[in-house]
Each structure stands twice: as structure tokens, then as C-alpha cells.
Amino acid sequence: MHPTDNASTGKFSPCSIEAICSTVSQKAGNSCLKLPGALQTIEKGICGNGVREGDEQCDCGTAEECSDDPCCNANCTFKNGAKCSDKNDECCQGCGVKANGTSCRPSSGFCDIPEFCDGKNAACPTDTFLTDGTDCQATFKGQSVGAQCASGVCTSRDLQCKTNSSGLETTSVCPGHDSDCQLYCQDGAGRCLMLNGFFQDGTPCALSGRCKAGQCEGSNFFTGAIDWMRRNLPAAISIGILAGLIVLSILVSIVRCIFCPQRRKKAPKVSELRVNPPIPLQPRGWVDPTPYNGNTGPMPYNGAAPAPAPYQYPPPAPVLDHWRGSPVPVPSSYSPVPSPVPSGGPVPHAGAATFTTITPVREVVTRSSSGSLREGHVREVVTSRGTVRRGD
Numbered sequence: 001m002h003p004t005d006n007a008s009t010g011k012f013s014p015c016s017i018e019a020i021c022s023t024v025s026q027k028a029g030n031s032c033l034k035l036p037g038a039l040q041t042i043e044k045g046i047c048g049n050g051v052r053e054g055d056e057q058c059d060c061g062t063a064e065e066c067s068d069d070p071c072c073n074a075n076c077t078f079k080n081g082a083k084c085s086d087k088n089d090e091c092c093q094g095c096g097v098k099a100n101g102t103s104c105r106p107s108s109g110f111c112d113i114p115e116f117c118d119g120k121n122a123a124c125p126t127d128t129f130l131t132d133g134t135d136c137q138a139t140f141k142g143q144s145v146g147a148q149c150a151s152g153v154c155t156s157r158d159l160q161c162k163t164n165s166s167g168l169e170t171t172s173v174c175p176g177h178d179s180d181c182q183l184y185c186q187d188g189a190g191r192c193l194m195l196n197g198f199f200q201d202g203t204p205c206a207l208s209g210r211c212k213a214g215q216c217e218g219s220n221f222f223t224g225a226i227d228w229m230r231r232n233l234p235a236a237i238s239i240g241i242l243a244g245l246i247v248l249s250i251l252v253s254i255v256r257c258i259f260c261p262q263r264r265k266k267a268p269k270v271s272e273l274r275v276n277p278p279i280p281l282q283p284r285g286w287v288d289p290t291p292y293n294g295n296t297g298p299m300p301y302n303g304a305a306p307a308p309a310p311y312q313y314p315p316p317a318p319v320l321d322h323w324r325g326s327p328v329p330v331p332s333s334y335s336p337v338p339s340p341v342p343s344g345g346p347v348p349h350a351g352a353a354t355f356t357t358i359t360p361v362r363e364v365v366t367r368s369s370s371g372s373l374r375e376g377h378v379r380e381v382v383t384s385r386g387t388v389r390r391g392d
Helices: 014-028 157-163 221-231 233-259
Strands: 103-105 135-140 143-150 153-155 170-173 182-187 192-198 209-212 215-217 358-363 378-383 387-391
Touching (some): 135 157, 157 170, 221 233
Antiparallel strands (some): 135 143, 143 153, 170 182, 182 192, 209 215, 358 378, 378 387
């Protein structure tokens, strides 16, 4: 083994290819290994760089490399009878197109779909993969790990942290960085390290997004809010409780308005209010004399005796004579007195005496506006024959 060599290296060992491509893919966001015909250059139309471009039929490289090429000349044209270039086309063999169904790009894993030649074109069909996010089983240090497809590779965020740590003992992605496509990985001591490079295109980020060229695409406001709540759980709980109380109070108010049996009526206007006249204050025992004004004689006889007054025990207390200021005694019994002959009624025969019991019921007093007694006020008593009224 020589530590140094002046000769140009044309091939790399599998270990070197893995290390180089891992670094290039992290920096550039794509793979460094390209199949013949798939490589693109910045400058076009340069014959001799080994890449077919522009109007070139083929490109076998330098003049020395083209000297033994059976299909391509050094001026980037086909040799006599050649239809394609074995060096530039995947579906070309012996300067001719391979048969239909010939494998031109085998599967590199569970998430990669193999491609086959169609028998018409010398170029292999476009590389296709399973849909990003398809569940798969990856292998890490002899152990099966649950993962998802991302750009044809079965991997996960934690697995990429372990395989891209550049010798560091990383265990998983850092907590709170689920929406980032930058490599934030946690080591065994719990420290969060930012590594060079990004997660593989198609790696899930946030809730429904996918990494693409170092950016999380496909996430929306809702998924971003959920991711923020996951990062700030205590604050999210407080905000959720407050929002729940507000919504609950609104719902209770709506239900009360819907199922309220009686709704409050509007207060009537002042013009619609009915105002009753004030009731004058009268002394105790006062009776309205209006029905008796103008009639000072005996009450007309209707032929029927009134019902006797009910017995009351104990006797009622003396009633104050309001117009004289002296008490009116209430006797326990009354002496019988002759009953007046009703107008138009039968005349009792000679020698017969008619008696009735007089029971005072009420007295009607008419007063003037100044409070003094009017002349000719009326007292009223009820007898077994009827009501007797007399003036004082």
C-alpha cells in the first residue's frame, strides 16, 4: 500500500463511496451517485467530459478512453452501425438497445421500485419509489427498526441521527425539533447537537409535512399549532382550559335563551301607563252615604222579613262615636218596641200588639269637606221588618 500516488484514481472503494455520498447528500440534498445519462453539468456542449449533453450522440471521454470504445468516437458521434452507447445508456448493450423487460435499474431496497427496459429506448425509465411515508422495516446493527419510506430509502428521523453522527454517539432526534429538517440529534448525555446536513427528502416533519431540500413542506397552520402545543405543553394546557370555559359559557347562554319559558317583556312607555285616581283616606267605620242621600223616610216594605242578625259572643266592644267623641254602648239586648205599620200593609186588629227587635247595624254620617257634620245626617238601623232610617 502506497500512502501517496501520482496516478489519477478512477474508482473508489465501497467504504469511500459511502462516506463521500453521505456527506454530499447531506450538503446538496441529493445523491452523488448517478447512473449513465442522468448526470447534469453546469456547462453544456463540452465534448470529452464523459457526459452526453446537448446535440451529442455520445461522449466516451478523453481521446485515450475513446480509443477502445466500440460505440462512440472521440468527436462524440456514433461509430458505424452503432445505435447507442454502452457507456452513456443503461438499456444499451453491444451498441444496440436491450430487449424489453431487461432490468436496467434494480431495486436498492424495500422502498425502491426496480425499472426495466422497454425494448425501444436506450435510456432506462425514470427512477420511481414507493410513496413517502409508507411503513417499512429498516435494519440497524442487526436489529429491525420501524421506519417509513423517504425518497426510496427506508429510514426514520432517529435512524438518520444514528447513521449521520460522524462518529458521535447519538441516540435520537432532539425533543421539540420535530418540525425541523436540520439534523438536531441528542447524544447519550442528553445534549442536543446540530449536525451538518439535513434529513432525507421525504422524511416526515411537523404533523403532515415532508422535508425537501432542508425545508419542511406540506404543513399548514393547524399542524403548526399542534406542533407548537407539543413543544409548549404547560402553556397549551392553560390556554385550552381558558378557551373551554369561554365556549362552555357561550353554550350555556344559548341554551338558556332557547329554553327560557317566559321572556322578559319590555317596560311600557310612560304614556301607556294607567294612572288610577288616589283613594281618599276615611275614618274607621265610615260608610259611603251616596246611596241614601235624598231619602229620609222609612224604607219601602217588600213583604219579606229580613234574616235575623247572627249571635255574637262575646259582645262587641263599644264603638267610638266619631261625631260626638263619646263611646256608643252596645247593649246585650233590646226592649221590644211597636213595629211601624208598613205603607200599604195590613192593619193589625184592635187589642193586638206587634213587637219587633231593633238591632243597630251601622250609622251613616255625612260630613262636609271641612270635616264638620252636615245637617240632617242619617242614622240607619235594621229591624225584623226592614231598614229604618231617621235623621238626627
